[in-house]
Amino acid sequence: MIVNISINPQRVIQLFNRFLPKGDADQLVVQLESAFHDLSAHEGLRKANLWLFSEIIRSMPGLFTAAIYWRLSMFKNDIKSALRNVKKDRGVSVLNLLGLTIGIAAVLSILLFVQHELRYDNHHENADRIYRLNFYGVLNGNSQHTARACPPLAQLLVDEYPGVEAITKMRHYSSPVFRVESKIFSEERVFWVDPAFFDVFTVPFISGNPKNALLQPNQIVLTRSMAKKYFGDTDPVGRIIDADGQRDYIVSAVVEDVPPTSHFHFDFLCSLTEQRDANAPVWFLNDFYIYVLLDEGTNVLEMEADLAKTVGIHLDKFIKGAIGISFDEFIQSGGAFQYSMQPLLDIHLNSHLEFELEANGNVVYVYLFAAIAIAILLISCINFINLSTARSVNRAREIAVRKCVGSSRGLLIKQFLTETILLSLVAVIVASIIVKLTLPLINQIVQRDLIWQPLSVSFWLPGLLLFAILLGVVAGIYPALVLSSFKPAVIMQGRNPSGGRGQSLRRGMVIFQFFISIMLIIGALTIRKQVDFIQNSNLGFSKEQIVIIKRINDLGGQAETFKQTLLTDSNIQNAARSDMIMGDIFEAFAARAVPSEDEQTKLIWYLNVDEDFIDTYEIKLSDGRSFSSGQGQDRNSILINETAASVLGYEDAVGRHLINSFFEDNQFTIIGVIKDFHFESMHQPIRSLILLPIQQGGTGDFLSVRLSTMDIAGTLKNIEKTWKEFAPGHPFEFEFFNQHYSKIYEAEERTAQIFYSLSILAVCIANLGLFGLSTYMVERRIKEIGIRKTMGASFLSILYMLLQQFLVWIAIASVIACPVAYWGMEKWLRNFAYRCNLDSMLFITAIGIALIVAVLTVLNHALKAARSNPVKCLRYE
Amino acid sequence: MSQLTRKEEQVLLAIFHIGLDAYLIPIQAKIKLFTGKNYSVGTIYAPLNRLHLNGLLETYFKKQTGPNAGKPIKCYRLTEKGEMALQVLRDQQKMMWKGVSFS
Numbered sequence: 007m008i009v010n011i012s013i014n015p016q017r018v019i020q021l022f023n024r025f026l027p028k029g030d031a032d033q034l035v036v037q038l039e040s041a042f043h044d045l046s047a048h049e050g051l052r053k054a055n056l057w058l059f060s061e062i063i064r065s066m067p068g069l070f071t072a073a074i075y076w077r078l079s080m081f082k083n084d085i086k087s088a089l090r091n092v093k094k095d096r097g098v099s100v101l102n103l104l105g106l107t108i109g110i111a112a113v114l115s116i117l118l119f120v121q122h123e124l125r126y127d128n129h130h131e132n133a134d135r136i137y138r139l140n141f142y143g144v145l146n147g148n149s150q151h152t153a154r155a156c157p158p159l160a161q162l163l164v165d166e167y168p169g170v171e172a173i174t175k176m177r178h179y180s181s182p183v184f185r186v187e188s189k190i191f192s193e194e195r196v197f198w199v200d201p202a203f204f205d206v207f208t209v210p211f212i213s214g215n216p217k218n219a220l221l222q223p224n225q226i227v228l229t230r231s232m233a234k235k236y237f238g239d240t241d242p243v244g245r246i247i248d249a250d251g252q253r254d255y256i257v258s259a260v261v262e263d264v265p266p267t268s269h270f271h272f273d274f275l276c277s278l279t280e281q282r283d284a285n286a287p288v289w290f291l292n293d294f295y296i297y298v299l300l301d302e303g304t305n306v307l308e309m310e311a312d313l314a315k316t317v318g319i320h321l322d323k324f325i326k327g328a329i330g331i332s333f334d335e336f337i338q339s340g341g342a343f344q345y346s347m348q349p350l351l352d353i354h355l356n357s358h359l360e361f362e363l364e365a366n367g368n369v370v371y372v373y374l375f376a377a378i379a380i381a382i383l384l385i386s387c388i389n390f391i392n393l394s395t396a397r398s399v400n401r402a403r404e405i406a407v408r409k410c411v412g413s414s415r416g417l418l419i420k421q422f423l424t425e426t427i428l429l430s431l432v433a434v435i436v437a438s439i440i441v442k443l444t445l446p447l448i449n450q451i452v453q454r455d456l457i458w459q460p461l462s463v464s465f466w467l468p469g470l471l472l473f474a475i476l477l478g479v480v481a482g483i484y485p486a487l488v489l490s491s492f493k494p495a496v497i498m499q500g501r502n503p504s505g506g507r508g509q510s511l512r513r514g515m516v517i518f519q520f521f522i523s524i525m526l527i528i529g530a531l532t533i534r535k536q537v538d539f540i541q542n543s544n545l546g547f548s549k550e551q552i553v554i555i556k557r558i559n560d561l562g563g564q565a566e567t568f569k570q571t572l573l574t575d576s577n578i579q580n581a582a583r584s585d586m587i588m589g590d591i592f593e594a595f596a597a598r599a600v601p602s603e604d605e606q607t608k609l610i611w612y613l614n615v616d617e618d619f620i621d622t623y624e625i626k627l628s629d630g631r632s633f634s635s636g637q638g639q640d641r642n643s644i645l646i647n648e649t650a651a652s653v654l655g656y657e658d659a660v661g662r663h664l665i666n667s668f669f670e671d672n673q674f675t676i677i678g679v680i681k682d683f684h685f686e687s688m689h690q691p692i693r694s695l696i697l698l699p700i701q702q703g704g705t706g707d708f709l710s711v712r713l714s715t716m717d718i719a720g721t722l723k724n725i726e727k728t729w730k731e732f733a734p735g736h737p738f739e740f741e742f743f744n745q746h747y748s749k750i751y752e753a754e755e756r757t758a759q760i761f762y763s764l765s766i767l768a769v770c771i772a773n774l775g776l777f778g779l780s781t782y783m784v785e786r787r788i789k790e791i792g793i794r795k796t797m798g799a800s801f802l803s804i805l806y807m808l809l810q811q812f813l814v815w816i817a818i819a820s821v822i823a824c825p826v827a828y829w830g831m832e833k834w835l836r837n838f839a840y841r842c843n844l845d846s847m848l849f850i851t852a853i854g855i856a857l858i859v860a861v862l863t864v865l866n867h868a869l870k871a872a873r874s875n876p877v878k879c880l881r882y883e
Numbered sequence: 884m885s886q887l888t889r890k891e892e893q894v895l896l897a898i899f900h901i902g903l904d905a906y907l908i909p910i911q912a913k914i915k916l917f918t919g920k921n922y923s924v925g926t927i928y929a930p931l932n933r934l935h936l937n938g939l940l941e942t943y944f945k946k947q948t949g950p951n952a953g954k955p956i957k958c959y960r961l962t963e964k965g966e967m968a969l970q971v972l973r974d975q976q977k978m979m980w981k982g983v984s985f986s
Binding site: 026030033034036037038039040041061062064065066067068069071072075 | 906
């Protein structure tokens with residue numbers, strides 16, 4: 007072994023300098039050198055080299071600990087001076103911290119929301135290989151895009167595509183009443199699925215076996231909380247649940263509750279095996295939610311394209327049967343009948359089809375909120391920077407003294423950064439607590455079950471620490487650079503060290519803050535306006551004072567009698583049965599007018615109602631008559647809305663006929679035309695609708711009751727009493743129509759709320775900054791004001807002079823914010839077929855709000871300064 | 884005053900025994916002589932420094948001869964406080980060891 011490294015003392019010094027104070031490193035080298043020379047003189051150079059080398063290597067750990075010791079003692083000093091500074095300027099530090107804390111809290115909660123939104127359906131083991139089959143059909147200009155597909159498609163996929171590993175059909179159509187001993191509940195979240203459900207989705211079993219949980223037609227699977235609800239702590243497996251008094255289900259397994267981040271939630275899974283049409287080869291029966299699990303590496307695009315062709319081949323004879331043309335001709339005529347494969351992970355954020363299982367989120371809002379989070383964070387950082395640099399005047403002397411005693415610029419920068427990092431750490435901790443405390447409120451606003459557990463989720467804690475440090479550095483680096491560059495000589499002469507520097511930057515940052523605030527205010531106002539517009543615009547029917555009684559099919563043949571009994575109550579003005587109510591998603595069928603010129607088949611949405619429906623909802627007839635009372639008279643009569651009349655090409659529709667294209671013997675006579683009303687959300691134009699009479703013997707599911715009294719509670723009690731007489735043992739369920747209908751705009755309502763909260767936050771933070779900043783700006787001009795006053799300036803002119811500056815900033819911010827906000831909100835409003843106008847009032851209001859709040863913020867200091875006695879502020883000159 | 888650590892005690896005693904011209908290298912050699920432990924200079928540096936800071940040691944510079952002339956070496960000697968600290972330590976140990984015997 008030859009160690010022939012001649013050691014360069016400069017190198018060693020450099021190395022030691024990293025760890026030790028400068029003098030000590032030199033000294034250490036000197037000592038090592040002298041020993042080295044002794045050794046090489048006595049024992050030879052090689053040996054001396056070896057010794058030195060090993061000495062250096064072995065010294066490293068000791069030096070390292072010494073270095074840390076030094077760093078820590080320096081750090082301790084930094085922290086001490088940081089705390090002193092905070093204490094000295096308590097008011098501003100609190101402002102600074104408050105703004106930062108609120109900003110971080112807002113950002114954390116938005117991040118939590120965004121993270122939650124992005125996590126949907128991730129709990130399935132093979133989430134990336136699961137696809138849902140969506141249907142897209144166009145029939146003579148009418149289109150339908152739904153989240154559902156038909157049973158023969160599932161069969162086709164299994165038969166002809168080897169890439170399909172598993173496929174499951176799922177249906178969700180009624181809400182049965184379950185009974186176990188004395189416990190009776192009406193359940194909404196019941197799904198009928200086939201056994202492959204557990205192959206496609208990851209569902210953890212608590213008891214029971216996924217292999218045979220749903221093989222038998224009468225089996226049912228419960229979630230953990232449902233097992234608790236019905237059976238308490240006893241083992242539910244093997245127990246019997248009675249459904250609607252008509253059949254018994256045997257509990258075959260218990261599974262974990264569905265996590266909140268799932269695009270659908272079931273409480274019960276029933277077996278689909280028994281249902282007749284689950285395997286019916288009917289291509290138009292797009293009633294099933296179909297999910298497939300594909301093999302790894304399957305090319306989905308290719309498969310989709312191939313599927314379109316195969317479906318065409320299979321569909322040919324059905325199309326011929328229904329509309330008399332071949333599939334190719336159908337496609338050429340502008341028609342479409344195709345299935346697409348949507349990745350499971352895309353559903354929550356990107357899917358807005360008809361018949362979605364639950365209201366989905368929207369990726370646009372996720373991006374928007376993320377952008378706002380960043381904007382708010384920027385605003386708070388800007389505050390921090392602004393206030394810190396503004397304070398520089400007060401700290402100039404400290405810096406000068408530090409420099410005089412030998413502090414280097416690097417050390418000063420380090421000191422300031424320590425200060426800001428310390429503050430941001432405190433802010434992050436306080437913000438975490440705030441988020442924890444306000445989470446229930448936040449959850450209510452965003453309608454999610456967000457959980458804030460920074461200590462138990464692995465990445466939050468280091469993430470937060472890193473975030474705090476980063477924030478501290480970002481917010482502190484500019485002030486640190488500016489402050490550390492001061493020249494001690496200049497400061498000691500009493501001159502202002504920063505000169506005019508930083509003014510334009512500060513101005514720019516304040517303008518930016520107001521730019522964001524004003525934009526957010528405009529956004530919030532516009533969304534509120536649109537929501538109000540939707541809610542107050544004429545729907546074409548009256549939605550007030552209506553109570554919906556659900557599940558009247560429980561009454562069987564007595565439904566009509568029940569209705570008549572209710573009508574004897576003078577507080578009840580009217581009542582009508584129907585199978586759905588406005589705000590639900592209606593179904594459509596293909597129909598064509600006979601005789602008509604083009605014999606074209608159109609998609610028409612329909613609703614089954616009884617003869618009192620249009621009176622109860624005060625829907626106006628524009629032509630013809632309504633259904634007459636008396637059963638069976640109007641069996642094949644229908645009412646159509648005006649849109650339907652024009653879609654079908656009728657000018658005078660009454661007395662004409664309509665047939666269902668797929669069941670030719672299904673012929674209807676139009677007896678009346680009703681005025682258009684909004685049976686769907688205002689996102690789309692009113693579509694064609696027909697009202698069918700509830701078929702004989704059918705009861706409908708809902709009874710809409712129009713009350714003519716203010717005593718709603720009392721009347722409801724009476725209705726319940728009547729219900730109990732008619733259907734003892736059946737739960738009485740009702741909902742106010744208003745509430746039901748407003749659910750279609752839940753997403754908009756929620757967005758409006760979030761926007762409101764965020765814009766208020768942004769304005770608050772921006773003004774906190776402005777408040778702090780104005781303190782300094784007025785303080786700096788106090789002598790100027792004194793001189794002006796002695797020269798005869800009036801109180802008002804000084805007030806104006808002080809405010810003017812801020813007003814100009816806001817004016818500039820508004821000029822930039824308005825067009826940007828206009829562009830953004832125009833884009834958002836395009837989602838609606840019926841929308842409000844973006845008028846100038848809205849913008850003026852937004853600017854006005856920003857202006858007033860800003861003036862109020864600054865006014866305090868301005869007034870104080872304008873009123874001050876010039877003698878006092880000029881005394882020392 | 885806080886208790887001396889073992890290493891500090893060794894360093895102080897080594898300096899005491901060396902007397903004149905006690906700096907890192909001789910201290911290192913002395914400790915090795917006493918205890919058989921071959922500490923690196925870096926390891927000794929830390930307690931040495933701490934003792935100096937706490938006022939148990941004081942420094943002076945010794946001029947060098949030979950090839951390194953002109954570069955003075957920083958040497959250490961005990962202060963009164965340092966001697967006191969050793970005294971205290973010895974008294975404590977005496978007290979604690981009193982009557983202790985392992986046979």
